[in-house]
Amino acid sequence: MCLLVVKDGFLPQEVWQQIEKLHHLTGKHTDEFIVVVPLRCKHEEYPFKFYTVEDLFKTLRKLAEVRELIPTKKRSSAQTHTQNRKIGNHSVTKVNLVLLGMSGTGKSATGNTILGKRTPQFFSEASSKPITRECQAAETEINGTRVRVIDTPDMFDDEIKSSDKNRHVTMCKQLCQSDPCVYLLVMHVSRFTDGERDILRKVEEAFGRRAKEQTIILFTRGEELQRAGMSFEAFLQECQPELNNIVKQCGGRCVLFENKTSRQHQQVTELMQTVNRMLNK
Ligand SMILES: Nc1nc2c(ncn2[C@@H]2O[C@H](COP(=O)(O)OP(=O)(O)O)[C@@H](O)[C@H]2O)c(=O)[nH]1
Ligand SMILES: [Mg+2]
Known part of the structure; x- marks a missing residue:
């Protein structure tokens, strides 16, 4: 900092x-x-x-909690109970949601939507240059699950130095610690770019061969589909073969977000259902 x-x-x-x-x-x-x-x-x-x-001091406290340098604030026994429930083979207290994708796709805005706090935790802005420079984490609780959201810079840009990329990947893994990690591959619903054609390979290169088994594709700007009068299902059926292939490789797990709406609760609930289904397999 x-x-x-x-x-x-x-x-x-x-x-x-x-x-x-x-x-x-x-x-x-x-x-x-x-x-x-x-x-x-x-x-x-x-x-x-x-x-x-x-x-x-609030930010420092939060950072120290995220890195588990100090214990998190005491929770009620009911909450502790739900946090210790089993998800799949992992006995988890938290789920990490790692936001990955090219810059400008809406990773930081999505992180803020998931966190649902009055003050945005991640800086998100329209810009021709990347805005997020370092990995950052913030936490919330959603329906009894402790969720740690990790926002990342675009680490799959071909222009990025490999030392910077390695630093981001290491930081990201450190922030995830030992809890289950779910990768949210964020994409702009009406813009599929050349750099995204082999994005899954880049994700696997950075986070391991099995990363796509833990990946959900999160499309942003859902209102653009709505304005075009197209359903999400129709979009998925009619999209370019390369994008369709990415969706298939991720087991068809995808969700649609609109970060500029006041009805954010529903989409976060749907995302968490997809996350839980995937981890419970
Ligand atoms: N209309 C609309 N704008 C969005 C959405 N998601 C992100 N944006 C905008 O897209 C721009 C880039 O978003 P940002 O979160 O900074 O992207 P990042 O670089 O991937 O972190 C910002 O101006 C956001 O407000 C969305 O769902 N709908
Ligand atoms: Mg960002």
């Missing part, structure tokens, strides 16, 4: 210049620098990402 702590009376413009200087020095995106504002500053408009001291 790159934190820039500023004193009382700081000038936002000067802080921004400092961030730009750091961006040139380190090569890190300006979004990666988070300014920690002094105690009395509240949520004002600044030209940079910032944390109040309270936000900072």
Whole structure:
């Protein structure tokens, strides 16, 4: 985490210049620098990402919990019971959902939909450049299952350096720890790109030969299908042979999401049903 702590009376413009200087020095995106504002500053408009001291401690606590450096907050016995139920052959307390796919397909937005929190946990924006730079995790509980969502940068881009790709894969595996991992291969429903033709091979190369057995394809921008008057079933039947082949290789497991809707609960429930069916096999 790159934190820039500023004193009382700081000038936002000067802080921004400092961030730009750091961006040139380190090569890190300006979004990666988070300014920690002094105690009395509240949520004002600044030209940079910032944390109040309270936000900072909350985030650090969450990170420490995710990495299990400190115990998670106590839960009621009913919740503990459901978390210890068996899923397939694994006795699990959590399920990891790893968001994979090309940049701009909607991984971060999907992560936020699954987490269902008032404040988005992952940064998601329309951009010609990749927005998410590092793997990140956040947790929630869905119908009694503890779910850890792992957002990733586009690690299957042919342009990416192999050292960066390896770093992302290692980080991703670290964040998953020993819980069952489900890969959500995120794709834009009306845009199947050349880079996606052999994406399953890339997933297997990174996460092992059996990764596709743990993969669900998650299509975003479901409203585009609705606007075209096409059902999801018809879309799957009529899609390009290469995409159809990817769906088949993933055992036909796919779900449709619309991240810009207020009716997000239903689609998350359907996703979790697909996840549970797959893990219970
Ligand atoms: N309309 C619509 N926009 C979406 C959807 N999912 C993502 N987006 C938008 O697509 C852009 C890229 O999303 P982002 O989550 O940053 O993609 P990522 O690079 O894969 O993490 C953002 O502007 C999102 O708001 C969706 O289901 N519907
Ligand atoms: Mg992203």
